[in-house]
Amino acid sequence: xxxxxxxxxxxxxxxxxxxxxxxxxxxxxxxxxxxxxxxxxxxxxxxxxxxxxxxxxxxxxxxxxxxxxxxxxxxxxxxxxxxxxxxxxxxxxxxxxxxxxxxxxxxxxxxxxxxxxxxxxxxxxxxxxxxxxxxxxxxxxxxxxxxxxxxxxxxxxxxxxxxxxxxxxxxxxxxxxxxxxxxxxxxxxxxxxxxxxxxxxxxxxxxxxxxxxxxxxxxxxxxxxxxxxxxxxxxxxxxxxxxxxxxxxxxxxxxxxxxxxxxxxxxxxxxxxxxxxxxxxxxxxxxxxxxxxxxxxxxxxxxxxxxxxxxxxxxxxxxxxxxxxxxxxxxxxxxxxxxxxxxxxxxxxxxxxxxxxxxxxxxxxxxxxxxxxxxxxxxxxxxxxxxxxxxxxxxxxxxxxxxxxxxxxxxxxxxxxxxxxxxxxxxxxxxxxxxxxxx
Amino acid sequence: xxxxxxxxxxxxxxxxxxxxxxxxxxxxxxxxxxxxxxxxxxxxxxxxxxxxxxxxxxxxxxxxxxxxxxxxxxxxxxxxxxxxxxxxxxxxxxxxxxxxxxxxxxxxxxxxxxxxxxxxxxxxxxxxxxxxxxxxxxxxxxxxxxxxxxxxxxxxxxxxxxxxxxxxxxxxxxxxxxxxxxxxxxxxxxxxxxxxxxxxxxxxxxxxxxxxxxxxxxxxxxxxxxxxxxxxxxxxxxxxxxxxxxxxxxxxxxxxxxxxxxxxxxxxxxxxxxxxxxxxxxxxxxxxxxxxxxxxxxxxxxxxxxxxxxxxxxxxxxxxxxxxxxxxxxxxxxxxxxxxxxxxxxxxxxxxxxxxxxxxxxxxxxxxxxxxxxxxxxxxxxxxxxxxxxxxxxxxxxxxxxxxxxxxxxxxxxxxxxxxxxxxxxxxxxxxxxxxxxx
Numbered sequence: 001x002x003x004x005x006x007x008x009x010x011x012x013x014x015x016x017x018x019x020x021x022x023x024x025x026x027x028x029x030x031x032x033x034x035x036x037x038x039x040x041x042x043x044x045x046x047x048x049x050x051x052x053x054x055x056x057x058x059x060x061x062x063x064x065x066x067x068x069x070x071x072x073x074x075x076x077x078x079x080x081x082x083x084x085x086x087x088x089x090x091x092x093x094x095x096x097x098x099x100x101x102x103x104x105x106x107x108x109x110x111x112x113x114x115x116x117x118x119x120x121x122x123x124x125x126x127x128x129x130x131x132x133x134x135x136x137x138x139x140x141x142x143x144x145x146x147x148x149x150x151x152x153x154x155x156x157x158x159x160x161x162x163x164x165x166x167x168x169x170x171x172x173x174x175x176x177x178x179x180x181x182x183x184x185x186x187x188x189x190x191x192x193x194x195x196x197x198x199x200x201x202x203x204x205x206x207x208x209x210x211x212x213x214x215x216x217x218x219x220x221x222x223x224x225x226x227x228x229x230x231x232x233x234x235x236x237x238x239x240x241x242x243x244x245x246x247x248x249x250x251x252x253x254x255x256x257x258x259x260x261x262x263x264x265x266x267x268x269x270x271x272x273x274x275x276x277x278x279x280x281x282x283x284x285x286x287x288x289x290x291x292x293x294x295x296x297x298x299x300x301x302x303x304x305x306x307x308x309x310x311x312x313x314x315x316x317x318x319x320x321x322x323x324x325x326x327x328x329x330x331x332x333x334x335x336x337x338x339x340x341x342x343x344x345x346x347x348x349x350x351x352x353x354x355x356x357x358x359x360x361x362x363x364x365x366x367x368x369x370x371x372x373x374x375x376x377x378x379x380x381x382x383x384x385x386x387x388x389x390x391x392x393x394x395x396x397x398x399x400x401x402x403x404x405x406x407x408x409x410x411x412x413x414x415x416x417x418x419x420x421x422x423x424x425x426x427x428x429x430x431x432x433x434x435x436x437x438x439x
Numbered sequence: 440x441x442x443x444x445x446x447x448x449x450x451x452x453x454x455x456x457x458x459x460x461x462x463x464x465x466x467x468x469x470x471x472x473x474x475x476x477x478x479x480x481x482x483x484x485x486x487x488x489x490x491x492x493x494x495x496x497x498x499x500x501x502x503x504x505x506x507x508x509x510x511x512x513x514x515x516x517x518x519x520x521x522x523x524x525x526x527x528x529x530x531x532x533x534x535x536x537x538x539x540x541x542x543x544x545x546x547x548x549x550x551x552x553x554x555x556x557x558x559x560x561x562x563x564x565x566x567x568x569x570x571x572x573x574x575x576x577x578x579x580x581x582x583x584x585x586x587x588x589x590x591x592x593x594x595x596x597x598x599x600x601x602x603x604x605x606x607x608x609x610x611x612x613x614x615x616x617x618x619x620x621x622x623x624x625x626x627x628x629x630x631x632x633x634x635x636x637x638x639x640x641x642x643x644x645x646x647x648x649x650x651x652x653x654x655x656x657x658x659x660x661x662x663x664x665x666x667x668x669x670x671x672x673x674x675x676x677x678x679x680x681x682x683x684x685x686x687x688x689x690x691x692x693x694x695x696x697x698x699x700x701x702x703x704x705x706x707x708x709x710x711x712x713x714x715x716x717x718x719x720x721x722x723x724x725x726x727x728x729x730x731x732x733x734x735x736x737x738x739x740x741x742x743x744x745x746x747x748x749x750x751x752x753x754x755x756x757x758x759x760x761x762x763x764x765x766x767x768x769x770x771x772x773x774x775x776x777x778x779x780x781x782x783x784x785x786x787x788x789x790x791x792x793x794x795x796x797x798x799x800x801x802x803x804x805x806x807x808x809x810x811x812x813x814x815x816x817x818x819x820x821x822x823x824x825x826x827x828x829x830x831x832x833x834x835x836x837x838x839x840x841x842x843x844x845x846x847x848x849x850x851x852x853x854x855x856x857x858x859x860x861x862x863x864x865x866x867x868x869x870x871x872x873x874x875x876x877x878x
Contacts, residue, residue, distance in 0.1 A: 222696030243741050254849045255730040256823030257661030274710035291694040294739040302751040312741040384695030410693045
């Protein structure tokens, strides 16, 4: 209890914490109070890599596969040992509850996901999941009971389109459930395979206001924190994403017999467009990104002037208005390129767009204050990647904590974060949960 | 004979010809002498389209197919009727000989090909073949016997890589014969199917100096003559062609989490390269062309920054030195783009390059003089497309006559040349053969 009393104070000032902190000499306590067991986090990250390896030795813990099912079983076993009594909701999300002192208070939720992209890395989602369990275990080991109930949530199939968190918040459609998942089965079949109940999918939905707060620790997946030597990223929001399929029509003709000035080269026009997208996106201040990630040329031969190009344009930003503004500018550039190259551009906006999701400003401050109190440098930043937290933000005050990704590499076996950074992030998560409990 | 006497004079001046021309009032004679039957040419062009139609109704007289074999049989039947007694050489080339008055003189060769690209047009090769036969028939009908023997040659498999003319001049390798042709069988199998003898392929070779001259009438396949309202193109040469496979290596990463300034986007670099190729090729005076006709992106998804692009670069010009100069300039631009985009370019020169082939300057003048004498506007120009004549140029003084292609379209069902232009071209061919006979 003394320790808990100490933690109550911990949120106030870092100076005060420094004084109290000196009372504890054990390794697991920082000056600021309770501290996670970084070695345990690291060893569990590597234990989890054993589940889901394909015939080529690559990570393949893709949602609904054998590796995913085995990894989930392993994780639930750890949850049981930590006294969480995990259950699986209708969407396949794993939920472990820990009672608080006041059962009338709303639960504080935290967690992430353990599924991965094909040939993915060992930290994306995994860190947030294992650190969330670590928070529970540290509370257990120190006999800390929070006022609020706690909920550790491991979302199902994040990489397939944040399926579990979408099911819990906005809900899934029957059509969506019947679509094929990345690993082969339909989502309905996959959800059943991991213990969910697709026929009763609405049962997993949580209403707006049903959580006191939601917090997710995650690797950055970009290179900003590493490049700027910042230890903790305070996520201001998760960007909106819009995709357009862009078709460029020129005229296919003989590459030998058609002089340069008589060409209507769809690839030349598309190339000017790719360059223009980059120019437009980088011409405005901010953290927006724009990508042409795919491009197909028809007919596609050395000696034929391309008649048609179909390419994929993606824009992401925290502001939906900025995405629209950038797109209008890109359209203008396309019109000019079309006139210059005697081609035609058409844009087909794709139905899968996701709206920007802002995190809670008060929660951002709680994270920032706690990180600073632990002596970490911080940066307010956006998440360019999608996360389960973007759905949770629609029903709860939500926040995300980022730690650096070495080389900014993600969705790759080269994905890596240091044990120190993981330990830092988990400590910020722990302190944030405790602050929110008292906030 | 009177008519022949007249023709003897015809090459001298167009003024003189005008005077003599008025002696003949029949439709088939122009003021300048003998004239082809344009209606017969036109009707035969359309008769030939009946051979080689695929299940979708598209032209498919691809070398070695049923359509090719049937079209060849139809053509040989016409040759027989014209007294040519056609034979098939070891490469499958159809050769029809017409005796001259002086058997010790070298033959004058003319002709083209009747095979087509898949879904191709009705004029490429066909016009030159049917017009060559027309020349024979007009001579027959007017009892004209040339001094030189004449050889009408229909080359086999032009569209598959000028196979027949290559076999006749530089020869084919055993390896080349064993490669698959466009329509499926190996070239050896295909040559056998059209009546050739691949086991004895050298038998078709003709030595240097074995022809007095070689002349080919062809559609331009580009849009220059139509655009400049020129009736006859005098071909100065057939361009050399060099292909490079260009690999651009960047770094594939998350399109959401990777800021614009930390990217190594292979497609952005490749796009700048495509624009640079166009700038370099159009920055120099001349008729050179440069094309990026194919481009493949890896991994190729909306939300992944392209890590690798492989593209095809083609340069064509009448001067091999100019091709090298342009390539050096393009390489320089690639080096700058690589530095700017943090990517790497590598170039693999492809083994299938073809050297520029110049036509004979005296023959160019004969064609130009005859075309002018017929009242046609002319332009000295290069052929951007490859032709059998490029191989014939290595063993004989060679020339090509071009007529306009409507819209500059070729290798397409939309390929079209007017009956008037075909008639003009065939008359220039006829007059050129007769001039060469006396030259």
